[in-house]
Amino acid sequence: xxxxxxxxxxxxxxxxxxxxxxxxxxxxxxxxxxxxxxxxxxxxxxxxxxxxxxxxxxxxxxxxxxxxxxxxxxxxxxxxxxxxxxxxxxxxxxxxxxxxxxxxxxxxxxxxxxxxxxxxxxxxxxxxxxxxxxxxxxxxxxxxxxxxxxxxxxxxxxxxxxxxxxxxxxxxxxxxxxxxxxxxxxxxxxxxxxxxxxxxxxxxxxxxxxxxxxxxxxxxxxxxxxxxxxxxxxxxxxxxxxxxxxxxxxxxxxxxxxxxxxxxxxxxxxxxxxxxxxxxxxxxxxxxxxxxxxxxxxxxxxxxxxxxxxxxxxxxxxxxxxxxxxxxxxxxxxxxxxxxxxxxxxxxxxxxxxxx
Amino acid sequence: xxxxxxxxxxxxxxxxxxxxxxxxxxxxxxxxxxxxxxxxxxxxxxxxxxxxxxxxxxxxxxxxxxxxxxxxxxxxxxxxxxxxxxxxxxxxxxxxxxxxxxxxxxxxxxxxxxxxxxxxxxxxxxxxxxxxxxxxxxxxxxxxxxxxxxxxxxxxxxxxxxxxxxxxxxxxxxxxxxxxxxxxxxxxxxxxxxxxxxxxxxxxxxxxxxxxxxxxxxxxxxxxxxxxxxxxxxxxxxxxxxxxxxxxxxxxxxxxxxxxxxxxxxxxxxxxxxxxxxxxxxxxxxxxxxxxxxxxxxxxxxxxxxxxxxxxxxxxxxxxxxxxxxxxxxxxxxxxxxxxxxxxxxxxxxxxxxxx
Numbered sequence: 001x002x003x004x005x006x007x008x009x010x011x012x013x014x015x016x017x018x019x020x021x022x023x024x025x026x027x028x029x030x031x032x033x034x035x036x037x038x039x040x041x042x043x044x045x046x047x048x049x050x051x052x053x054x055x056x057x058x059x060x061x062x063x064x065x066x067x068x069x070x071x072x073x074x075x076x077x078x079x080x081x082x083x084x085x086x087x088x089x090x091x092x093x094x095x096x097x098x099x100x101x102x103x104x105x106x107x108x109x110x111x112x113x114x115x116x117x118x119x120x121x122x123x124x125x126x127x128x129x130x131x132x133x134x135x136x137x138x139x140x141x142x143x144x145x146x147x148x149x150x151x152x153x154x155x156x157x158x159x160x161x162x163x164x165x166x167x168x169x170x171x172x173x174x175x176x177x178x179x180x181x182x183x184x185x186x187x188x189x190x191x192x193x194x195x196x197x198x199x200x201x202x203x204x205x206x207x208x209x210x211x212x213x214x215x216x217x218x219x220x221x222x223x224x225x226x227x228x229x230x231x232x233x234x235x236x237x238x239x240x241x242x243x244x245x246x247x248x249x250x251x252x253x254x255x256x257x258x259x260x261x262x263x264x265x266x267x268x269x270x271x272x273x274x275x276x277x278x279x280x281x282x283x284x285x286x287x288x289x290x291x292x293x294x295x296x297x298x299x300x301x302x303x304x305x306x307x308x309x310x311x312x313x314x315x316x317x318x319x320x321x322x323x324x325x326x327x328x329x330x331x332x333x334x335x336x337x338x339x340x341x342x343x344x345x346x347x348x349x350x351x352x353x354x355x356x
Numbered sequence: 357x358x359x360x361x362x363x364x365x366x367x368x369x370x371x372x373x374x375x376x377x378x379x380x381x382x383x384x385x386x387x388x389x390x391x392x393x394x395x396x397x398x399x400x401x402x403x404x405x406x407x408x409x410x411x412x413x414x415x416x417x418x419x420x421x422x423x424x425x426x427x428x429x430x431x432x433x434x435x436x437x438x439x440x441x442x443x444x445x446x447x448x449x450x451x452x453x454x455x456x457x458x459x460x461x462x463x464x465x466x467x468x469x470x471x472x473x474x475x476x477x478x479x480x481x482x483x484x485x486x487x488x489x490x491x492x493x494x495x496x497x498x499x500x501x502x503x504x505x506x507x508x509x510x511x512x513x514x515x516x517x518x519x520x521x522x523x524x525x526x527x528x529x530x531x532x533x534x535x536x537x538x539x540x541x542x543x544x545x546x547x548x549x550x551x552x553x554x555x556x557x558x559x560x561x562x563x564x565x566x567x568x569x570x571x572x573x574x575x576x577x578x579x580x581x582x583x584x585x586x587x588x589x590x591x592x593x594x595x596x597x598x599x600x601x602x603x604x605x606x607x608x609x610x611x612x613x614x615x616x617x618x619x620x621x622x623x624x625x626x627x628x629x630x631x632x633x634x635x636x637x638x639x640x641x642x643x644x645x646x647x648x649x650x651x652x653x654x655x656x657x658x659x660x661x662x663x664x665x666x667x668x669x670x671x672x673x674x675x676x677x678x679x680x681x682x683x684x685x686x687x688x689x690x691x692x693x694x695x696x697x698x699x700x701x702x703x704x705x706x707x708x709x710x711x712x
Binding site for chain 2: 029030031058060082084132133134135146177178179180183201205207208209210211212214215216217218219221222232234235243246247249250251252260261262263264265266268269273274277278281295298300301304305306307308
C-alpha cells in the first residue's frame with residue numbers, strides 16, 4: 001500500500017475494470033499504426049502477458065478512430081485513446097469503446113470540447129488532461145517562462161475547463177523531458193483531488209530513458225505522488241512495462257517479489273557474488289512472493305549488512321555461511337553451499353506461496 | 357551548479373586535489389584484492405580513464421594496509437581507504453598515503469578512535485563517517501527500530517564522536533539497501549554542516565542496481581542533497597562510473613553533454629526514431645558540449661515538443677523537418693535528411709567547443 005505524503009482524499013477514477021487512485025497502475029502505449037488492428041492487438045497481447053494492465057493507443061486520424069471499434073472489442077486490456085487537437089476523433093474514440101481518452105483541453109476549440117465531454121459522459125469514461133512543456137500556450141510562457149510553474153498552471157487551467165462543463169472523471173498529467181521540471185510540476189499538482197498520471201516524456205533510448213524515468217518517477221513515488229505511471233522508452237513497449245515494474249519495486253511500492261540484494265564486491269570478496277546473485281534473480285524472476293535475499297561477498301560485513309534479508313549467503317575462506325534473518329543457519333564448504341542455499345530458497349518460496 | 361534546497365553553508369572538505377561540497381563528485385571502488393597492487397592500479401587506471409575522479413579501496417587486513425603505500429603513490433586518483441573495526445589498519449592507511457579514510461566510529465574502540473583521529477590530523481586527511489542500516493547498535497534499534505530515524509541518529513552520534521576529539525574534516529554517509537530508507541535518512545541529515553556521500557548500498561545486479569540508485573540518488577540530488585555519489589553495482593566498477601554520470605545528467609546536475617531526447621514512437625511515427633537516436637548518442641557520447649538534441653517520430657507533435665532542443669529532427673510523410681530551437685530550418689526528403697541533420701549537429705558541436 002502506498003502512503004500518501006498528504007492528507008488530501010483523491011477521487012477514485014474507474015478505467016474499465018481498473019481503479020485509478022488505488023495503488024500505482026502501470027501503463028504502456030502501442031507503437032504500430034493504429035489502423036493495422038491485427039498488429040496492434042498482437043502488441044497489446046504481449047503487453048498483457050508482460051503484466052501490463054492498461055494500454056494507450058494513438059489516434060491521429062479518422063481511420064485510427066474507426067479501428068478502435070475492433071481493437072477495443074478484442075483487447076484483453078482497457079484501451080486509452082490518445083488524441084491531439086481534433087475533437088471529432090475524441091468523440092469517435094468515446095463512441096468506439098475507448099475506456100478513457102487523453103486530450104489536451106487547452107488545444108481544442110471550446111465548442112468541440114463540449115461535444116467531447118458529452119460523449120465521455122454518455123460512454124461513462126474518464127478523460128486524462130495531458131499537458132506537456134512542449135505545448136504550453138504563449139500566454140503562460142510569457143508570464144512564467146518554460147518553467148514547472150507554467151506547466152502546473154496549464155494543467156490546473158485545463159482541469160478547470162472540464163470542471164466548468166460539470167465533468168469530474170479526470171486524470172491529470174504534466175510531462176516534460178526535463179526530469180527536474182517534471183518532478184517540480186507534479187509536486188505542485190499533488191493537492192489536486194484527481195489521480196495523477198506521471199511520466200517523463202521523450203525520455204530517450206532504453207538506457208538513458210530508464211535512468212531518467214527511475215530518477216524522476218522514483219522521486220515522485222517516494223513522496224507518494226503518482227497513481228499511474230508510464231516509462232517512455234524508444235523501443236519495444238514491453239520494455240516499458242519491465243522498467244516500470246522495476247521502478248515500483250525499487251521504491252517499495254510493489255513488495256510482492258523476490259528482492260536480491262548483492263554486495264558490490266570489494267577486496268574482501270571470497271565468493272562469486274555476481275554469478276550467484278544473477279542465478280538467484282533468474283530463479284526467482286517470475287515469483288510474486290515477497291522475500292528479501294542477500295548475496296554477500298564476505299562474512300565480515302555480510303551477515304550484519306544482510307540482517308534485513310529473509311535469507312542470505314556470505315562467502316568465507318573456502319566456506320560459506322547461510323543465514324536467515326541475521327541468524328547463522330549453517331556453515332558449509334563453498335562447493336556445497338550454493339546448492340544448499342538455492343534449495344532453502346526454493347523451500348521458503350514454496351512455504352510463503354502456500355501461506356498467501 | 358547545484359542549488360541547495362536549504363540555506364545551510366556546508367564546510368568544504370579537501371580530498372587530495374578534490375573539494376567535496378562543491379558540485380557533486382563521482383566515486384567508485386576497486387573490487388580486486390588490495391594486496392595485488394598491480395591489479396588494483398590497473399583497475400584504478402581504467403576508472404580514471406572513464407572519468408572517475410575518486411576511488412575507494414577496501415582495507416580488510418594488514419597486507420592491504422601496507423599495499424596502500426605503493427597504490428597511493430602510483431595512483432592517478434586520490435585513494436580512500438575503507439576500514440571496518442580495526443583502528444590499527446586506519447592508522448596505517450593514514451600513514452601510507454590515503455587521501456581520506458572511511459570508518460564507522462561507533463564500531464571502533466574509543467582509545468583506538470583517538471589514535472585514528474590523531475593520525476588523520478597528522479596526515480591532514482578527512483574521515484568519512486560511514487554508517488549503514490545493517491550495523492546499527494542494539495541501543496538505537498531498541499529505541500527506533502530499523503528505521504531511517506535510527507540510521508540518521510547513528511550518523512549524528514558518530515559525527516559527534518569525531519567532533520569531541522576536535523576533528524572537523526568530516527564527510528558523512530548513511531546507507532541502506534532500502535531506497536526509501538536511504539532517501540529518508542539522508543533528508544534528515546541534510547542540515548549537517550559536512551558534505552554528504554550518498555549511495556544505496558548492496559544495490560544488486562547491474563540493471564536492478566541501476567534503477568535503485570537512479571531512484572534513490574536521483575530523489576536526493578533533485579533536492580540538492582549529496583556532494584559525492586557512489587552507485588554500487590555488483591560488477592565492473594567502471595560501470596558504476598557510467599551509471600553515476602548518467603544519473604547526474606538525468607537530474608540536471610551535469611549539463612555538459614549532448615542530451616538526446618527521443619519520442620517513444622507511436623502510431624504517428626514516420627521515421628526510424630530508435631535507430632537515429634542511437635546513432636546520435638553514439639556520435640556524441642564523448643563530447644562535453646552542453647547541447648539538447650531531439651529525435652521525433654512525427655511533425656505533428658515533434659516540433660512543438662522538441663522546442664526545448666537546440667537541434668531537432670521530426671519525421672514526416674516521406675520528408676523530414678529539421679528544426680533549431682523550435683524554428684524550422686529546412687524540410688528535406690527522408691533519404692537526405694539524416695545525413696544533413698548529423699552534419700548540422702557536428703557543426704554545432706564544433707562551434708560550441710570553440711566558444712568554451
